Amino acid sequence: MxxxxxxxxxxxxxxxxxxxxxxxxxxxxxxxxxxxxxxxxxxxxxxxxxxxxxxxxxxxxxxxxxxxxxxxxxxxxxxxxxxxxxxxxxxxxxxxxxxxxxxxxxxxxxxxxxxxVFSQLSGEELTMEGNLPLKSYGKLVSANxxxxxxxxxxxxxxxxxxxxxxxxxxxxxxxxxxxxxxxxxxxxxxxxxxxxxxxxxxxxxxxxxxxxxxxxxxxxxxxxxxxxxxxxxxxxxxxxxxxxxxxxxxxxxxxxxxxxxxxxxxxxxxxxxxxxxxxxxxxxxxxxxxxxxxxxxxxxxxxxxTLKVSVGYQAGWMGEGEISYAGAHALERAKLAGDIIRKRISHLYHEFRVDYIGMSSLHGELLSQNSNPYEIRLRIAGKTQEKFLAQLVGEEVEALYTNGPAGGGGARKNVTELLGVVSILKDxxxxxxxxxxxxx
Structure with missing residues (x-):
């Protein structure tokens, strides 16, 4: 030794x-x-x-x-x-x-x-996160x-x-x-x-x-x-x-x-x-x-x-779109853009976010209320079970170019297939x- x-x-x-x-x-x-x-x-x-x-x-x-x-x-x-x-x-x-x-x-x-241990799953196992049976998460894809x-x-x-x-x-x-x-x-x-x-x-x-x-x-x-x-x-x-x-x-x-x-x-x-x-x-x-x-x-x-087991499941799709506003009243224009898209499509998604990157995307608007940024990156994201709805998020953001408000630029869009992860305990x-x- x-x-x-x-x-x-x-x-x-x-x-x-x-x-x-x-x-x-x-x-x-x-x-x-x-x-x-x-x-x-x-x-x-x-x-x-x-x-x-x-x-x-x-x-x-x-x-x-x-x-x-x-x-x-x-x-x-x-x-x-x-x-x-x-x-x-x-x-x-x-x-x-x-x-x-x-x-x-x-x-x-x-x-x-x-x-x-995917082949050993019954679907009746209860998750550590919510005490819910695995089968309630839909299609399971992995268990390690x-x-x-x-x-x-x-x-x-x-x-x-x-x-x-x-x-x-x-x-x-x-x-x-x-x-x-x-x-x-x-x-x-x-x-x-x-x-x-x-x-x-x-x-x-x-x-x-x-x-x-x-x-x-x-x-x-x-x-x-x-x-x-x-x-x-x-x-x-x-x-x-x-x-x-x-x-x-x-x-x-x-x-x-x-x-x-x-x-x-x-x-x-x-x-x-x-x-x-x-x-x-x-x-x-x-x-x-x-x-x-x-x-x-x-x-x-x-x-x-017991050993912890990470279980992966199909969790739908996430659509994202981003666009920047700069100069005078950048925040106000970004907020108007966010409000426009929220009114147009937010009801279609089971999770929907409007973030103002550079001001409130990390800690929320309460801690950022006294800031007056010169530039803002608006991010819109929505989660859904339908891929075409995920694509719609970026399309709506891109449409802000000509449908206003003024001065938006650098738009990007992205669609991501999501895998969720929950945990169980196994003997x-x-x-x-x-x-x-x-x-x-």
């Missing part, structure tokens, strides 16, 4: 930058690189792509990321763990093998399966359970250099190599709680190095144009030291870590994951050097008996994961 491992986070969401992972792999002296690229919205979009083409459904940036990373992973003997398989991890694994073959690289890919570190461990027991998964809980991607390398007991809730704290701190990549933290007035962060992503040295007892590659931009500090620790956490004493109910309330973060912090004190309770005993090994 090892006494210490180093894990880097090269991506914190699907659309993250490509170069931080390359820098971490080349200069970070990593044992493991994690690319965390999946969320409820991301997997719903992946399911749409898979429906249109069964060979798709993995992350849209998988090929571009692998083109640059594969040679570096081999050169630096770094294992990659990623959930970029999204809705189709087998296809994602095969694509990695295809890229490796083109480059003349010998590599093995372990594909973690079992999160897709949040697997835990235990699903990744068999993949790590192979000699595969790349492990690709579908829906796995974000901290579990980091926790699995800790359990593997240190021989941690998967029933040791305190060790797993500490490991989950570490994974949670790293999972959003640039957020802990100052990205989402930054405010140029109150919380300035240096050199954000070349923001570095984090790595962590984890020790066998669970102690962790988080830093970033020397020379990269950003900052690792107690303040950036505390903000990330509380990110998406409703109850710090009971943070539910498939591996453990983690307790963040006793975590201690200490700065030990410039851009280096120590993290201790994570605890936990035994893992839950973990009914969900079985498997690993399939691919080789170039």
């Amino acid at each position: 090892k006494e210490k491992i180093r894990i880097g986070c090269g991506a914190g969401f699907s659309g993250d930058r490509l170069e931080p992972a390359l820098i971490l792999t080349e200069k970070g002296n990593l044992d493991y690189l994690v690319l965390e690229c999946l969320a409820e919205r991301t997997i719903a979009l992946a399911q749409k792509r898979k429906q249109q083409d069964p060979s798709q459904g993995y992350d849209v940036l998988l090929e571009r990321r692998m083109e640059g990373l594969l040679p570096l992973l081999i050169q630096h003997k770094t294992r990659l763990i990623t959930n970029m398989g999204a809705a189709n991890p087998i296809a994602g694994g095969k694509k990695i093998i295809e890229i490796a073959q083109k480059k003349g690289i010998k590599i093995k890919v372990a594909v973690v399966l079992g999160d897709d 359970a949040y697997l835990g570190a235990d699903a990744i461990l068999p993949a790590l027991d192979t000699d595969a250099q790349i492990i690709i998964t579908g829906r796995v809980a974000d901290p579990s991607l980091f926790l699995a190599p800790m359990i593997k390398e240190f021989g941690w007991d998967i029933n040791d809730a305190n060790l797993l709680g500490q490991g989950t704290v570490i994974g949670h701190l790293l999972e959003c990549a640039g957020q802990i190095t100052g990205g989402y933290f930054a405010d140029p007035v109150t919380k300035p962060i240096p050199n954000m144009d070349r923001l570095g992503h984090p790595f962590v040295d984890v020790f066998k007892d669970g102690k962790a030291k988080i830093s970033k590659v020397s020379g990269t931009g950003g900052m690792v500090s107690v303040q950036t870590a505390k903000e990330q620790l509380l990110y998406e956490v409703l109850d710090p004493e009971n943070y539910f994951t498939p591996d453990v109910v983690a307790d963040f309330s006793k975590v201690k973060i200490k700065e030990i050097a410039k851009d280096e912090i120590e993290v201790l004190g994570g605890k936990g309770k035994p893992r839950p008996q 973990r005993s009914s969900i079985a994961s498997q690993v399939e090994l691919l080789e170039s």
Whole structure:
């Protein structure tokens, strides 16, 4: 068993930058690189792509990321763990093998399966959001359970250099190599709680190095144009030291870590994951050097008996239209335009919005009533079950060009097919994961 491992986070969401992972792999002296690229919205979009083409459904940036990373992973003997398989991890694994073959690289890919539980749905399951039966949401299109570190461990027991998964809980991607390398007991809730704290701190990549933290007035962060992503040295007892590659931009500090620790956490004493109910309330973060912090004190309770499942359903269509007004009385003209369209078509939609971007689109008119903007971007949006009605929104906005009010310009229109996402809980005993090994 090892006494210490180093894990880097090269991506914190699907659309993250490509170069931080390359820098971490080349200069970070990593044992493991994690690319965390999946969320409820991301997997719903992946399911749409898979429906249109069964060979798709993995992350849209998988090929571009692998083109640059594969040679570096081999050169630096770094294992990659990623959930970029999204809705189709087998296809994602095969694509990695295809890229490796083109480059003349010998590599093995372990594909973690079992999160897709769509075939197990009855429609009678009650949603966590509204306690309504799934069948009341109309046509269901996907169901993906949040697997835990235990699903990744068999993949790590192979000699595969790349492990690709579908829906796995974000901290579990980091926790699995800790359990593997240190021989941690998967029933040791305190060790797993500490490991989950570490994974949670790293999972959003640039957020802990100052990205989402930054405010140029109150919380300035240096050199954000070349923001570095984090790595962590984890020790066998669970102690962790988080830093970033020397020379990269950003900052690792107690303040950036505390903000990330509380990110998406409703109850710090009971943070539910498939591996453990983690307790963040006793975590201690200490700065030990410039851009280096120590993290201790994570605890936990035994893992839950149920797993969260994200269920996608067809949610109709959204039509959007935008147009700009500038100069004297810009706001008044934009409001007149919004009123015109509201009177003409709002009754046709089950949800309808009129936003004045630049004044009230984020926080409403009450907080913006004293502003007098020189320019306004009017946005109209409507949700409907009918595609032709979604198209009508943009058409009506475009018609404002000549039908007034005066001075509108830069009109755009868009129609989007919507997938909604709700959640259910499912007994973990009914969900079985498997690993399939691919080789170039």
